[in-house]
């Protein structure tokens with residue numbers, strides 16, 4: 372039906388989160404009907420982003436600059452590091468405008484089920500910054516899941532010898548909930564009500 | 569947040585049908601995390617499809633061949649032409665395997681509101697085929713909307729002088745409903761129960 376190029380396009384679109392087979396077909400059709408104004412610009416944007424965007428060597432954020440635009444911003448509070456599981460959580464906190472410090476992206480949580488061990492997490496740059504820079508506070512903004520709690524406890528033990536103040540987001544993260552689906556108000560409340568770990 | 573490449577990618581993804589801003593961000597993040605295995609293959613598929621896929625000069629279907637693989641298939645019944653509004657409707661009927669003839673894609677319906685007039689529709693190749701080839705039946709498979717009904721009546725008047733048999737899909741298309749969201753069974757029943765117009 373339409374040849375291998377169309378089948379291939381629909382197959383790749385259907386793998387995107389949020390798009391099933393039906394919406395992938397609708398998206399492909401919309402693109403095919405506007406090759407110059409929609410399809411080729413999207414192809415270019417994908418190629419450009421693949422070329423330009425890299426994980427920040429300091430914090431793990433995805434950015435076309437390295438260090439990223441957050442780590443490189445002198446107006447942000449570099450003494451307060453908010454630790455998140457993934458870049459999606461960082462994006463959620465940035466959209467909510469609730470954190471004026473910088474971030475550290477772990478790239479996962481410890482998980483017995485998924486077999487994620489401490490050495491699989493992005494930790495060395497965080498330790499380096501705590502030891503080298505004037506870091507006052509590390510805010511653990513991990514989801515209220517079993518793995519999130521395990522990771523928070525492990526990180527606290529790991530960071531305690533450095534003498535840095537460790538806090539965690541407290542109120543508002545629903546049990547079993549992920550951070551990056553919360554509304555801005557809930558995220559703000561959770562961050563404001565953080566308490567020592 | 570992450571630079572102009574990421575913002576641009578999210579903006580273009582958010583314009584796809586079925587993807588809002590939130591799912592566009594999730595899709596972009598998934599792609600950014602797999603540049604080689606997901607992002608660049610999608611860019612290539614888009615570029616290839618934009619290059620290869622064109623409307624069939626005979627029926628208006630989108631295909632990387634012209635005439636399309638349906639018009640070019642000697643095993644299909646070229647004496648029965650199913651007229652649809654758009655390529656999405658053709659795809660739906662093909663998925664349901666309910667039509668063994670060929671198609672004609674009008675590219676729209678007559679609409680006073682949208683200002684679509686007869687000269688905006690893809691009609692000439694259909695008239696050419698009816699006059700030149702041995703076409704026995706034209707099945708009108710248009711949505712049960714005001715514009716669909718208007719278009720069906722207008723087409724019937726337009727085709728009557730050719731002496732071709734004109735039928736329309738009858739049962740199963742819900743009032744106000746579009747064709748390309750129906751299940752296969754409903755489509756099959758609608759096509760089987762077609763009656764003279």
Ligand SMILES: [Zn+2]
Pocket residue numbers: 427428429430431432438439440441442443
């Ligand atoms: Zn950074």
Ligand SMILES: [Zn+2]
Pocket residue numbers: 624625626627628629635636637638639640
């Ligand atoms: Zn064709």
